[in-house]
Amino acid sequence: MKIALVYSSKDGLLKEFKSRQGRDIPQTEIPVDFFAEGDSPETIQAIIHALESKGHQVVGIEADQLLNGQLNGYQPDLVFNIAEGLFGDFRESFVPMICEKYNIPYTGSDPLTLSICLNKARTKELLSYYQIPNAPFRIFSPQYEISLDEFEFPAIVKPVSEGSSKGIFNDSVVENIEQANARIWEKIEKYQQPVILEKFLKGEEYTVAVWGNGNEIEVLPIVAIQYSSLPKDAHPIYSYEAKWVWDTPENPLEIFQCPAPLSFAEKRKIEKVACDTYKVLQIRDWCRIDVRLDETGIPNILELNPLPGILPNPEDNSCFPKAARTAGYDYAGMLNKVVEFAAKRYGMKI
Ligand SMILES: Nc1ncnc2c1ncn2[C@@H]1O[C@H](COP(=O)(O)OP(=O)(O)O)[C@@H](O)[C@H]1O
Ligand SMILES: [Mg+2]
Structure with a gap:
């Protein structure tokens, strides 16, 4: 082809x-x-x-x-x-x-899905419509100020339309209204876009690679994020520092475990919410979905990555390739599978 x-x-x-x-x-x-x-x-x-x-x-x-x-x-x-x-x-x-x-x-999702997934607030509104659990949030921009009364802390401040942990630093976690106000306006100024304040989900975090279409949707082995490997006083989040500064090929952080250490029931719960999310957002071919448990153990959706990172070097800790490797696909096998999913959707022969 x-x-x-x-x-x-x-x-x-x-x-x-x-x-x-x-x-x-x-x-x-x-x-x-x-x-x-x-x-x-x-x-x-x-x-x-x-x-x-x-x-x-x-x-x-x-x-x-x-x-x-x-x-x-x-x-x-x-x-x-x-x-x-x-x-x-x-x-x-x-x-x-x-x-x-x-x-x-x-390959991959259409323009509408990519636009929605790039906007964390719009994504969450859609998920909520279909009763898929996600953290309560408020959105802030210079155009509209929203009251923080009754908002539960701790919380996390994120630019609404970024990825790859852009704008998510250790200091993005805020404990009260004063800290939130300071951080929100600082991030709006720096990233020139609205920010969302989201209730902090305190449970374990996973990232879930899903691929396929129609009745061929498959969840690859789940990746668990282990915060014990972060520096002592760091917040338990996959921040910019965790992704790009503290984790290097020379000094890799042991931050991921794949397959995740989960009971059968826990695994099924996470797979189900990931598949439901994939369908609700009308994802095509492939996607990596970030999931975090709330304090009661319910998997909540953090966000979707319909253009997942695919760094080729296993030491770079890119999670879609990691999940695919665990399922037995090497880099070329993984990419070719995506080509096959896309080709089949278009009724093309490879
Ligand atoms: N509501 C939340 N509760 C707890 N941790 C969060 C929350 N939102 C984000 N995080 C942490 O921040 C990281 C990056 O956030 P995410 O929404 O996935 O943005 P990005 O698009 O940059 O990957 C997550 O992997 C998670 O560790
Ligand atoms: Mg993410």
């Missing part, structure tokens, strides 16, 4: 950032977590090689202004979409939108 891997590289994002600013930006002016979602050259190359090893013809294309022309020139049978974009609340939808317009089959 002729595949175009469409990505947002760290270099591409920096170029776009500079062009939007209309000037060269000194490194010191770029927030540390700014490029957390950009694809590295190693990831892009690893995906290309992996798909080629399965017999596909693969070209990598940056999701920038030249994308339309590149796709027209290459005429792929399928776009393998991993592009997370950089600007705006709909940045994850640009590539699928272009594919929709030019009638090119693509």
Whole structure:
């Protein structure tokens, strides 16, 4: 199959950032977590090689202004979409939108689902409609101020439309109204978007890789997040520091356990809520779903990642590949399975 891997590289994002600013930006002016979602050259190359090893013809294309022309020139049978974009609340939808317009089959969810999942508040509203447990929350922006009376603490402050733990630092956990107010306005200012304040879920945390479509939806082995490996005074959250600073290939944190140590009943409960969530959000092909137990042990949905991180090096601790590996799929096997799910949806032969 002729595949175009469409990505947002760290270099591409920096170029776009500079062009939007209309000037060269000194490194010191770029927030540390700014490029957390950009694809590295190693990831892009690893995906290309992996798909080629399965017999596909693969070209990598940056999701920038030249994308339309590149796709027209290459005429792929399928776009393998991993592009997370950089600007705006709909940045994850640009590539699928272009594919929709030019009638090119693509992997993963459609623009609507990607937009909703990128907005944690909208996602939670939808989950609540279908009675899928998620933490109570309030949303804040300069346009509307909301009272914090009767809000239960501790809580966590998160930018509404980010991923990869962007904007989620150890100091995002707040114990009372005063701390919440300070943190909320600081984050609105820094991330230039609304923030949500969410009740802190005190139980265990899991991340659940789910893939497939229709009656072929399958949950891969669940990954447990073990906070005992974090520095002593750190809050038990998978913060930016935990993801990108304290965990390095040289000094890996033993933060994940896969398969998670769960009883059969606990595992079934988490798998069920993950599958229900996958269906409610109309996810296609694959997704990683973050789940955390509340104080009564009920699994709550934190958020969905319909463009899951897929760092190729096992030491980089990327959870979708980790779950797939535990289920017996190597990197190429995992990516090819996603291609197969997408191809089947479009009624294509591989
Ligand atoms: N309501 C919550 N209660 C407890 N921990 C939370 C809550 N929301 C987020 N966290 C912690 O913060 C981490 C990042 O939050 P998440 O919503 O998954 O954002 P991201 O899109 O950056 O991954 C989670 O993995 C979890 O450890
Ligand atoms: Mg998350």
